[in-house]
Amino acid sequence: MCGIIGYTGSLGASDIILDGLTRMEYRGYDSAGMAYTTPSGKIALRKTVGKVKDLRAICDDDESTCGIGHTRWATHGGVTNANAHPHKVGNVALIHNGIIENYHEIVKEYNLSSDLVSETDSEVVAALINKLYDGDPTKTIKKVLSIIQGSFALGILFGDRPGSIYCVRNVSPMLGTHCKDGSFIASDLTAFIQFTKRYFIIPEYTIVTVRKDGILMEDLDGNNVEPEYLEVNWDVSAAEKDGYDHFMLKEIHEQPQSIIRTITPRIKDGLPDFSDEGIDDDFFKNVSDITIIACGTAMHAGIIGRTLIQKYLKIPVTVTIASEFRYEQPILNENSLVITVSQSGETIDTLAALRLAKEYTNKTLSLVNVKGSSIARESNYVLYTHAGPEIAVASTKAYTVQASMFYLLTAKLGLVQNKMSVDDAKAFIKNLEAVPSMMENMLSLDTHIKELTKRMQQSNNAFFIGRGLDYSLSMEGALKLKEISYIHAEAYAAGELKHGTIALITEGIPVIAIASQQHVYSKVISNIREVKARGAYVILISKDENITDNSICDAHLRLPDVDDDFTMFESIVILQMIAYYTAVGKGFNPDQPRNLAKSVTVE
Numbered sequence: 298m299c300g301i302i303g304y305t306g307s308l309g310a311s312d313i314i315l316d317g318l319t320r321m322e323y324r325g326y327d328s329a330g331m332a333y334t335t336p337s338g339k340i341a342l343r344k345t346v347g348k349v350k351d352l353r354a355i356c357d358d359d360e361s362t363c364g365i366g367h368t369r370w371a372t373h374g375g376v377t378n379a380n381a382h383p384h385k386v387g388n389v390a391l392i393h394n395g396i397i398e399n400y401h402e403i404v405k406e407y408n409l410s411s412d413l414v415s416e417t418d419s420e421v422v423a424a425l426i427n428k429l430y431d432g433d434p435t436k437t438i439k440k441v442l443s444i445i446q447g448s449f450a451l452g453i454l455f456g457d458r459p460g461s462i463y464c465v466r467n468v469s470p471m472l473g474t475h476c477k478d479g480s481f482i483a484s485d486l487t488a489f490i491q492f493t494k495r496y497f498i499i500p501e502y503t504i505v506t507v508r509k510d511g512i513l514m515e516d517l518d519g520n521n522v523e524p525e526y527l528e529v530n531w532d533v534s535a536a537e538k539d540g541y542d543h544f545m546l547k548e549i550h551e552q553p554q555s556i557i558r559t560i561t562p563r564i565k566d567g568l569p570d571f572s573d574e575g576i577d578d579d580f581f582k583n584v585s586d587i588t589i590i591a592c593g594t595a596m597h598a599g600i601i602g603r604t605l606i607q608k609y610l611k612i613p614v615t616v617t618i619a620s621e622f623r624y625e626q627p628i629l630n631e632n633s634l635v636i637t638v639s640q641s642g643e644t645i646d647t648l649a650a651l652r653l654a655k656e657y658t659n660k661t662l663s664l665v666n667v668k669g670s671s672i673a674r675e676s677n678y679v680l681y682t683h684a685g686p687e688i689a690v691a692s693t694k695a696y697t698v699q700a701s702m703f704y705l706l707t708a709k710l711g712l713v714q715n716k717m718s719v720d721d722a723k724a725f726i727k728n729l730e731a732v733p734s735m736m737e738n739m740l741s742l743d744t745h746i747k748e749l750t751k752r753m754q755q756s757n758n759a760f761f762i763g764r765g766l767d768y769s770l771s772m773e774g775a776l777k778l779k780e781i782s783y784i785h786a787e788a789y790a791a792g793e794l795k796h797g798t799i800a801l802i803t804e805g806i807p808v809i810a811i812a813s814q815q816h817v818y819s820k821v822i823s824n825i826r827e828v829k830a831r832g833a834y835v836i837l838i839s840k841d842e843n844i845t846d847n848s849i850c851d852a853h854l855r856l857p858d859v860d861d862d863f864t865m866f867e868s869i870v871i872l873q874m875i876a877y878y879t880a881v882g883k884g885f886n887p888d889q890p891r892n893l894a895k896s897v898t899v900e
């Protein structure tokens with residue numbers, strides 16, 4: 298969603314802001330803008346529909362060392378120059394990420410309509426600040442906070458305060474840092490990672506004054522608030538393409554290392570161990586049922602978790618879409634374990650669902666990739682995945698590290714609840730440790746997969762079928778294909794096809810069939826024959842070395858001979874590459890699919 302950056306320091310602000318906005322392009326946006334203060338007490342404004350490079354083309358004349366920049370993902374009002382941020386009203390310029398719910402009422406009550414030139418909720422806040430400004434930015438912002446409702450991260454310039462940026466947030470993420478080159482605010486770390494690895498999360502409802510020589514924060518009662526600095530263990534190179542054509546391809550290739558980083562510190566004497574995270578075995582002892590809450594790909598990782606945990610633990614596991622859960626009456630008790638899964642840790646629906654779950658149980662655990670993010674901070678316990686920054690909009694490495702975490706959790710729960718012997722748990726973990734090298738082998742199939750996708754590119758529809766764990770996985774395969782190649786794709790339990798959907802199978806329709814589960818192998822093969830007989834173009838993914846019969850499939854991608862519970866890691870590499878090469882073959886940029894944003898911070 299919208300990207301925010303602010304810089305004040307000793308260097309030229311324009312280049313720093315434009316570079317920061319470029320690094321945040323992955324978040325998804327449709328227009329970009331920048332405002333900066335001049336020493337004479339004026340605010341200069343540049344903004345345009347289009348890409349950051351279009352903004353760069355109109356930013357040629359500033360020597361300012363203080364400014365704010367924004368990439369907008371349209372919510373209120375279309376994609377126009379007027380709706381792009383920053384919004385300048387009087388001598389106030391503002392950037393905003395989030396949604397102001399009561400902006401209509403504010404316009405009426407404060408008689409602001411003649412100040413507005415855009416259709417956005419954000420401009421209303423700029424107009425309100427301008428109207429209430431009494432020469433004291435902090436006091437004015439406090440007044441405004443008592444009026445606006447919704448989620449927001451605001452960066453504000455006052456013309457009469459050159460060199461200072463003011464900000465405040467509620468729910469929507471915003472970070473800050475001070476380093477030798479000056480001070481920054483941003484909606485994510487990639488914006489300023491080339492300057493420092495240290496950052497802090499701006500606390501909600503805290504008024505922040507950002508100056509060249511430091512950052513001051515005060516709460517609504519006027520008390521000073523000290524920043525709590527964190528440090529990331531990746532650097533600017535992790536947020537660059539490193540010779541790959543796209544971030545998505547780079548991130549597909551990074552999966553083996555991401556899994557190693559995620560699981561290795563949590564395996565002691567061959568068994569899962571979460572003591573470094575302060576989660577002792579008692580936490581898992583009385584767990585009677587599990588609810589996994591997430592969105593999109595993270596929810597699909599949860600479905601893998603459900604399949605495994607139910608198999609080994611034999612306790613009920615529900616996977617719920619966060620935006621549904623938060624408006625339902627949860628069926629939870631104090632022994633229910635709620636696991637929220639999120640790469641960004643900022644997805645607003647998942648955060649709201651977590652807040653609701655906490656009203657019912659203290660056993661909340663989150664699997665999160667971004668250190669210090671809202672979901673991580675608000676859960677009772679957190680297990681960080683160590684995928685490193687995920688820049689491509691389509692999630693790949695975050696999914697596999699989330700899945701790997703569910704394998705660790707399955708073994709831990711199995712041991713603690715006496716459903717798995719120590720020997721069985723050790724064997725299970727050993728299989729997990731073998732995953733990264735098996736995934737490496739799959740990456741070498743890329744030329745073959747690229748060739749196969751030539752057929753996929755010609756179709757408007759595709760189906761993914763499988764049973765058991767393969768069905769759980771095929772949901773993610775279908776999502777990847779549709780979000781980046783714009784081919785309509787659906788995942789079906791292979792046995793369910795003939796109850797309706799097989800009517801859609803016509804000559805040449807691609808069907809990606811995953812058949813890696815021995816106990817249902819012959820059943821899936823029968824289902825494949827059913828679609829093949831109706832003309833489908835079948836790509837089969839299986840461990841079977843004897844597939845020669847082209848009455849079963851048109852192409853066969855062979856999996857290594859690993860335990861059935863672990864084939865998902867090898868299969869997903871294939872499905873991710875099918876989606877990637879199909880999208881690229883159709884001429885689309887898989888890193889920035891249309892209409893999508895990386896971190897979904899609006900409801």
Ligand code: F6R
Pocket residue numbers: 592593594595596638639640641642643644647690691692693780895896897
């Ligand atoms: C799809 C994708 C999304 C995210 C979803 C949740 O490729 O990336 O479906 O998985 O928006 O995001 P997080 O994990 O940040 O909560």
